[in-house]
Amino acid sequence: MLEIDLKELTTNYNQLIYEYKLFKQSNEQIIEQMESDNQRRTQYDKDFKQLQQQLNNLLTKEKQMQNDFNQSQMENQRLIEELNRINNKYETINAKLMDYEEQVEGLNSFSSTRIRIRYVLLYLVENKVSVLYRTQMKELKDEINELTEKLRHAHNEQKNIADEK
Secondary structure, three states, X not given: OHHHHHHHXXXXXXXXXXXXXXXXXXXXXXXXXXXXXXXXXXXXXXXXXXXXXXXXXXXXXXXXXXXXXXXXXXXXXXXXXXXXXXXXXXXXXXXXXXXXXXXXXXXXXXXXXXXXXXXXXXHHHHHHHHHHHHHHHHHHHHHHHHHHHXXXXXXHHHHHHHHHO
């Protein structure tokens, strides 16, 4: 009977040892899995912080580009207004020139010399006005083209940022 109890105890003991080893292996695997999960979580946190920083940088850049875009639009509007003022000034000068021409024509209708002088003066005045007008128009068009290009560039960058989102 004691022998049977000893065998039974030995069997139970061996069974418990076997189960202990299994639990120990299972425990080690769980610990390894937890360590791996912790490493991944740490990497995810780093990646998240990096992406958050990139997002903040892009948002700051977008705000700056929006400000630049708004400034370019205001500058473009200012140049258009200035161009309109110059066109109005040109029309006023041209009207005055025609009035002067009519006055000179009335005063000098009988004198061919005076008529030639009038045409020379008219030519000189028109030439000066034309040169001034063309110069100012060219400068304004250059400024408008430059601002339009800046505006287009800012718009493209803003579109690219929006596409990245």
